[in-house]
Amino acid sequence: MDALKNILNKVSARELSVPYPSKKEMDTIYRAALRAPDHAWLRPSSFIEVKDKGLEKLSSIFKKYAEEKNFKAEIIKKYKQAPFRAPMILILINTYKEHPKVPAIEQKLSTAASAQNIMLALNAMNYSSIWRTGKLAFNKDVQSELGLNDNQEILGYLYIGTETGKKKKVPEHDLDDFVSYL
Numbered sequence: 001m002d003a004l005k006n007i008l009n010k011v012s013a014r015e016l017s018v019p020y021p022s023k024k025e026m027d028t029i030y031r032a033a034l035r036a037p038d039h040a041w042l043r044p045s046s047f048i049e050v051k052d053k054g055l056e057k058l059s060s061i062f063k064k065y066a067e068e069k070n071f072k073a074e075i076i077k078k079y080k081q082a083p084f085r086a087p088m089i090l091i092l093i094n095t096y097k098e099h100p101k102v103p104a105i106e107q108k109l110s111t112a113a114s115a116q117n118i119m120l121a122l123n124a125m126n127y128s129s130i131w132r133t134g135k136l137a138f139n140k141d142v143q144s145e146l147g148l149n150d151n152q153e154i155l156g157y158l159y160i161g162t163e164t165g166k167k168k169k170v171p172e173h174d175l176d177d178f179v180s181y182l
């Protein structure tokens with residue numbers, strides 16, 4: 001796909017189903033992710049790929065969290081179901097490393113840029129995705145269940161697959177609202 005067309009036409013998708021990317025396609029996607037700008041090459045981004053039985057494991061983790069917080073039954077059910085909204089999920093992990101010139105925010109921005117690279121690479125391969133956060137991101141309990149260290153944080157979940165709903169229209173923007181010139 002033409003590179004600019006790919007960027008200009010990418011929209012997020014809420015209804016996702018199989019097929020999802022193959023192992024070979026995911027390897028390309030991870031390489032795209034790792035080309036995000038990264039001050040001092042600290043490599044803050046990493047990813048947990050969740051599919052098949054992994055979705056059930058993630059569902060159990062979300063359910064356990066909701067139960068321990070004494071959420072209402074309908075919320076527990078919602079969290080338990082959350083991973084099944086797509087056939088594949090990438091958990092976006094940021095690992096903070098202390099550095100004299102690179103504050104934590106820059107490291108998170110780098111991981112955010114890697115997420116955008118992933119979504120664009122997916123779009124170029126005719127897959128779709130959506131970035132979700134909610135209470136399950138930046139969540140110490142879920143992070144600990146996933147075996148993350150104290151310097152690691154979940155910046156979000158990329159839900160991935162093939163769009164089954166109607167593709168959203170790309171919104172129009174008045175550039176004057178967004179751009180000024182000095």
Ligand SMILES: Cc1cc2nc3c(=O)[nH]c(=O)nc-3n(C[C@H](O)[C@H](O)[C@H](O)COP(=O)(O)O)c2cc1C
Nearest residue numbers: 010011012013130131132133134135155156168171
């Ligand atoms: C950091 C971040 C967190 C987000 N969290 C959610 C979320 O929890 N639920 C949701 O419906 N959309 C969330 N979104 C928005 C969607 O990913 C998406 O950008 C939005 O639906 C607009 O669609 P578009 O990307 O096609 O313009 C989040 C976006 C970002 C950047």
